[in-house]
Amino acid sequence: MKIKPLFLSLAMAGMCSQAMANAIDQNSYANLDDVVTTHLNLDLDVDFADKQLEGFVEHTLQWNNSKSRTLILDTRDLDIDKVMYKDQSGNWKKATFDLAKRDDVKGSKLTIVFKNQAEVVRIYYNSRPEASGLQWLTPTQTASKTHPFMYSQSQAIHARSWIPVQDTPAMRVTYSARIHTPKDIRAVMSADNKDALYKDGDYIFDMPQAISPYLIAIGAGNLEFKAMSHQTGIFAEPTILDASVAEFDDTQAMIDKTNAMYGEYAWGRYDLLMLPPSFPFGGMENPRLSFITPTVVAGDKSLVNLIAHELAHSWSGNLVTNATWEDLWLNEGFTSYVENRIMEEV
Template sequence: MDPNSFSEPDLCICKHLHFNIEVLFEKKVLHGSLRLQAVNKSSNNNRLILDTNKLKILSVSDAKTGHHMQWEVQPMNSKSPFGSALVITLPSSSSRDGEAVDLEVLYETSPEASAVQWLAAEQTVGKTHPYLFTQCQAIHARSMFPCQDTPSVKTTYSAEVIVPGELTALMSAIPTGNHVVSGNDKSSRKVFTFEQKVPIPSYLVALAVGALESRQIGARSSVWSEKEVVDSAAYEFAHTEDMLNVAEGICGPYVWEKYDLLVLPPSFPYGGMENPCLTFVTPTVLAGDRSLVNVVAHELSHSWTGNLVTNHTWEHFWLNEGFTVFVERKIMGRMFDEKMRHFHCIGGWKALVNSVNDFKDAIHLTSLVPNLEGIDPDDAFSSVPYEKGSALLFYLECLVGDHDQFELYLRSYIETFKYKTVTTDQWKHHFLTYFHKQAEQGVFSEVDWDGWLFGHGLPPCKPAYNTAGVDACTDLCQKWIAASDEQLDSFSPEDIKDFNSHHLIEFLSLLLLEKPPVDIAKVKTMQCAYNLHSYKNAEIRFRWLRLCVKAGWEDVFSMAVTFVSEQGRMKFVRPLYRDLYAHEKSRALALSTFHSLKPLYHHITANMLEKDLDLRQ
């Protein structure tokens, strides 16, 4: 089963959850009850096991009779990321095979719950009201509520959430209403209700509470954020409905009813999170020119690959992310052109190379299907499942030789496994069954399946991407690498006059692959020629700062510190901290910066940075 969960869903499995919780900002806890409806799958089983992490369990009772039930939270290993098992003894009447179990757990989260980030008013854009948001992927849901915290279990859910009267609550579900109530202290409270009718795994349960406003951007979509950001976000994501229509043309009907976006505060650790009905997005994609909307294409694609069809355990994470990157780039190819699709694939390959290099001391985690026994899935997180998985699908599409036929296969895969979870073996069996004629003809005889799925490092081969879109970037990169000191004055703004932001990102990405790093004289000349300090696009800024830090340009160290203090997106802050830490001249700066900013970062970000900076005990 799942090596990252204590639960035993093969014996007793949850089917529906109902939350009745209050958000207590002053205590930094969620307090209330969770009603679980489950099915006992074995007549020999008399228990339900739930994952927890630092939860305060107050009581467990039969939801129908109110009778107290026996329960025990097993001792927690302080060094384990997996928390503790909550073992509930089922009444004898529930011990029959297929018998329904209906129970209620009264509980409270810890102020240190890893799934919940509490922001003081001064940490928000508006500076007036507090804010909270949750991030449950991969195994953090157990710190927010007792659950079978494994992607192999999907449940529907409903919720009643009580928040301060001036705030708004949103969840990864359809809002069904809200009303005002009075608290014991006469203060105003508001109750928001939600319903998610499509079964989802625990890591997709999400909650955000803050001073939020919305703007409608399409027939099925609105964008939410603080009022200071919401209009710029509405502009940035104006084409979401078009993207949704294109995605349906590739993957089939959208089953989630709404596709809203929530632009979170800067401490959000990811580019986006595919919470159903409400994608969470980092503000670092608000470039002002809609150049980074591929993040939305990615999260939207998860509506089919990840949310509708879900990896059975985190060891098969590539089935979520590799498929989603593949579909994301299909969408970009449809909305722009096939050259754009290849352009992003080439950039993705560079990200894969960087990830493989970063994992040189844990090379086993570069397998597409790694063994995660005893390993926190966060520690295995990298571009590998995204880019190696997408590259495998691109490679197979090329072998099939017919893009339209491969998209029909994609629809078949989604239709076959929708509302279910899937393993790599099941995927492979379905793929070879669907393309059985090609398999019989030997079309896939050259595929090194074990090398792709279980091999370490880069894949057995690189797909044949069309490089036409990146040739100008490659030529300019090579010109810089080959230039002698005497030739540096030959560079000028004319070199990049035809480059858009994607070209600049590609150009800088190519330079970052150079070993040894590009030297300081060239980096300083590059600034004089292109004024790269002036760019606000986060993807450009990130790569440019890395290039400068790697070159040892001390004047730029403070700019790197400013960047990691403005936002907490792991894609950006982790490599920059590693670069600063790698230099003797900036190592102390990296450590002091982290210690000062740690309280502002999300728990996941801070935890991973401690690993990067050798601060873990």
């Protein structure tokens, strides 16, 4: 079987929708058979003092069951303030909700009940300092030693610790966001980051391609940007920016070679976010903005296969992925193969 037709046929034929309909994800409470979120809109304040994100998320809903009036979301260690929904007349109404007792693995089931099927539901909430999907660093824990730093790691089931969401790879969602930070802090996300090129503490993001919730990502800190090519660039703390650019300036060549093998790159830009050394992974394939550990900046490009791997996920994983986490091998197995093909070419 040729890999190129596999990726393109699965992605373009909408096989993820079929998987969503048939998947039973033991790690999620979501009632996908009844209702699915098609778009998320986030409005969040990054509070370094209290180590929390605070604000609201809006879900645009698609109902699959005409009789259902209930939306079930995944959460973990979130405080839910209130829930409002917009009915078919465009009026905002208060919704009834229940936050269940916490399960050690899955977190707390958030059950929202509407009088009528909602088109949009808005949940006001805040994360807690112990959120499993967020890391809060003091200035002394960063490379620059001057500003605090925060980043997310949503894979596998950690998006629910900072967003009330149907936290399963069996669904895909577009998203937009407005993120508020101190004025000397730059925020970036796994989305279109053109607004993040101007550091002002108020950032707008848009992700027009549908992705699984584990690929929603955020970072905020003393970040600067430097382009490597017309399609690639690096966000990093000033102390490691130039070294990172020198190490990974072959990224465009990797994209060009992979385009030829597996079809055109579907995500627009491909930028990198260099994280503090405490990032516990080599990299994370967040769309448009891979999160990368600075420990691979070796000075001799000997570890750039990590970039090839995260780039490969742009085809195998981010376009087509496993429906449940029991089958993660489908994601990482194909990606490891594509990584090796990229390295052979470059």
